[in-house]
Amino acid sequence: SWSKHLSALASMVQELVKEKAVEALKKCFASRMEFGTAGLRAAMGPGISCMNDLTIIQTTQGFCCYLEQSFGNLKERGVVIGYDARAHPPSGGSSKRFASLAAAVFISRGVPVHLFSDITPTPFVPFTVSHLGLCAGIMVTASHNPKQDNGYKVYWENGAQIVSPHDKGISKAIEENLEPWPESWNTEEALKSPLLKDPYQDVHTQYFKAIQKHCHHREINKSSQVKIVHTSVHGVGHTFVQSAFKAFDLHPPYAVEEQKDPDPEFPTVKYPNPEEGEGVLTLSFALADKEGASVVLANDPDADRLAIAEKQESGQWRVFSGNELGALLGWWIFHCWRQQNPDTAAVKNLYMLSSTVSSKILRAIALKEGFHFEETLTGFKWMGNRARDLLDQGKTVVFAFEEAIGYMCCSAVLDKDGVSAAAIAGEMVSYLATKNISLSQQLTTIYEEYGYHISKNSYFICHDQDVIRSLFDRLRNYGGQKDSYPTECGRFSISAVRDLTTGYDSNQTDKKAVLPTSRSSQMITFTFSNGGVATMRTSGTEPKIKYYTELCAAPGNSDVTHLKKELDDLVDAIVENFFEPVKNKLQPKPE
Template sequence: MNGVSAEKEGVGGPELSPALRKLAEEWLTLDRNPSTVQEIERLRDDGDEKTLQSLLGSRMVFGTAGLRAKMGAGYSRMNDLTVIQTAQGLASCLLEQFGSGECGKRGVVVGYDARHNSRRFAELSATIFLNKNFKVYLFSNFTPTPYTPYAVVKFGCVAGVQVTASHNPKEYNGYKVYWSNGAQIRPPLDSDIQSHISANLNPLPTSWDTSALQKASSDILDPLASVTATYFTDTLHLCYRREDNASSPVKIVYTPMHGVGAEGAREAFRTFSLPDFIPVPEQIDPDPEFRTVAFPNPEEGHSALGLAEKTAERHGATLILANDPDADRLAVAERSDPSTREWDILTGNEIGALLGWWLFKNYRDSHPHFNGKNVYMLASTVSSKFLQRMASVEGFQFEETLTGFKWMGNRAHELLQQGHEVLFAFEEAIGYMCGCRVLDKDGISAAAVMAEFAGWLAGQGKNFRQQLDELYARYGRFESEVSYFVCHSQDTFTQLFNGIRSRDDGNYPKTCGPYVVDSIIDLTVGYDSSSSPPDFKPFLPVDPNSQLIKFILDDMTCECTLRTSGTEPKIKYYIEISSKIGETVSKEELTKKLRKVAEAVVSEFLQPERWGLEARPTQ
């Protein structure tokens, strides 16, 4: 028997079904981690069928570029055994796709964040790749997630793995996979990898032994120094006012939210010749317990940024920049009036509009023979259409993709291969890709770009909110609301969305409150009412395994999207209202209408009381 503990004959509650008892014994045969072995043994001996079923009855499935789940025993959790199974399957898939020669020559990158078990999971993965004769680039310390896709391209690797759960609570970890182009995997690669995992569930004896990583070998390399040396040099193509940055009058507070971003953010500021930021002392060092925040996600607003706000007030700072724990996202808050304690937390859509305009302005200023037909910006389908409007005015190209950087990163790579320029891509969940040195969201480079932008604005006597108002005056005003409800039942999600599809006499809704539904796009079943009959096929890819319906309301001035999250038990809604170019509409007027639409969407489409949905925690 391979487990650390012998099977206890006759032990176990009589209520355990034979199938579940078999699963428990199978786990104990395969697992060698004392902690998770003891957990399954205890549950088996207690006859805890419900918990065992949740842990062993289903397996994690590749979702948003990989895996993400709570840590603990069982096939539905992140642990040594499921990581070994995943790495064995990924190695098998890569060998099939690229061949042993290419895998040995080009290799894989393995990185990790500062969460509990992240280094352990990374070392187990690196061990398996090494035993399969891959060259392995294993970071010697935790790093921001963007370093891994950057390293994949830098070294020409066949793939990359980052062990991270991004902004999830401390109980979680994850396994993010990048392909040879440096972008997150997307269908059908995820299904292919899943098939190889299923075919490689029995751990090899060597898969548990990480001692091989300590032996001197030309096949195991530490890329940390090389990556950091060139990553920051490469960010300079995003820096347009380096000679002025040192005299920036903006005092900036920065927090990595107990994560791994601080060192990278400092170096990015130095590279841009920006003044040092003021750190949030309680959050500047990595802490896998995330002791000062209930949810280590700066997107949560004041509840996550409270310590940063207090730090800024003590130092008289007017700008806060915050990365999430793996430093691939960026939140921004400013205080335009130092005499008040009010902080204006910019939405992800507002930051996207600002960054898109800033990068476009500087690119066009530096290219006298600007040709907009060759210049692209991207945004996910649930994000603001501000860039689309700006593109129609300024003459560059805009494309919409499915939700997530696995779609935007791969599309950006395709456009680059065709000889185009991709200046920017973003998603409303505070994810930004400035330039294309990293084909994924990158909170480190975005922080430096925003800091330079803030300094330039201060020289003009403006802040970000005032700059947004100027952009809205030129392109039309955009206001959005993004929120979510929590639900742990996939069956509820399915019933809720199917109910929406059949609300009005067995068909999609014709109205939402007082607003007429102009068109509907359903990317779960593959229906777009604005497309040509008889198939009404949408232009974006269809994914029957996730729920997403988009409604265009009120004479095309409002867009509402409902979708389930790929990584969390949430149903999210995204609503954006815009005015037309030249139309004078105040923020207050548009926001009032936005609230009315949101109330109608929640009460008529989501019906939280009927479905038992939990409201988003109060900020």
């Protein structure tokens, strides 16, 4: 299989040489993929900037050496490796192949490897790290990226994704171990090694046992007449969501036939990303209409994220935003927790988390109900690590979410998990149906009780780092004044500024930000006097300047039309005042 892969890569290169495709060749061979806190993500193909056998071996050799330095007992504890269903026929690369090469590298150093014998959702890897007390975990997946991409995602012994400085340490170790070790290629020997174990059955049983603890209304679930459609968008989710519904005694969801089996070509969708909303859900809506189902659940291809849509009385489908689902799931999880913990003092130990660019609805619920809310930097790696710290201090962490449809509804997995979230959402839908309440109605009830939180997020595309730098530098030296931020934006007055690139926070007495800062990425948050919050940031994985805005109204202010107009005006003012000087060098988000 190695020679087949090599000849596929060689013929790709020969083709590019024949076509004199200098730029494409440069792209493949000019610079090595950056290993960051999100691990690797790149196209499968030839060269050091792509995912292929060689770069997987080099990465794993570096990671293995870093783990040897970090843990004296790596050979006793071992690692877990999982993979999704991605494959790339032109280059011969696939997630399964990359996972077995990674296993061969560790086994060549005498490290026990728990390699799943079949595809699994991403959350199974962090679950296994915690469940078996391993040193680390690797998941080979590119999640919802286009079909030619793949990725290498790394978890630490605490069951959360790695954060700094591990990325730098691993990166350095990769550079020091570029020469493949003789045994690294030998997947056939590795797959016969007594050091190789298959955790599939055990983890399957234990994972569903762990999430079952979050099932609170078994009787309602059994008798519920609610019909739900589920799509796994050609990814790994189908069998696992079916099992999760079974664990909760829910009727199995109707599966979208054309999308239920893994298919690395993703034939029915332009992008396999349920965040894109309607286009990805067309087949789900058709099946729901046919079966008389009122709710659609959708996972991304590695099943760590969850989208939900509901049929409205008008007959239209409403696709909930990640923030709206955060409000619904946060409310539901607190509602269930409260029923099981009537002792009012226990709430002082309870925590919910969300990232700084996500809705502040959990903060509003926490203020009223008496539990703790914390925000972290963007990315589940931060929420997972913070949740671990809190759990180690004896606190209870029941929920964490990110606006990019990521939900951690169960602390057995310290990462986003679309499988447990699907079952918990299924139970919420069933419970509300017994009271004749739709998800949309419940969301309105939440907003009326805790204050409307209306958000509007978008982005501009920009490939030029100098343009991005000049845009953010202008905000830091506004009106030509050095180290001075804007105090207004059009008719809106700015009451606070937090800059997590430089570490400035006007709300703190010493003006120093509490959250970790990073010089390598741009991120500024403005708070407005009218209850608006806007964050502008660069993306770590895409050529985008993203902006996130939210208007947080006080409970009792339910003039939604006025609030929406106010937020639209605020977004227009931000685009006009903060983006305008470089607007001609930016591409708007494609419709």
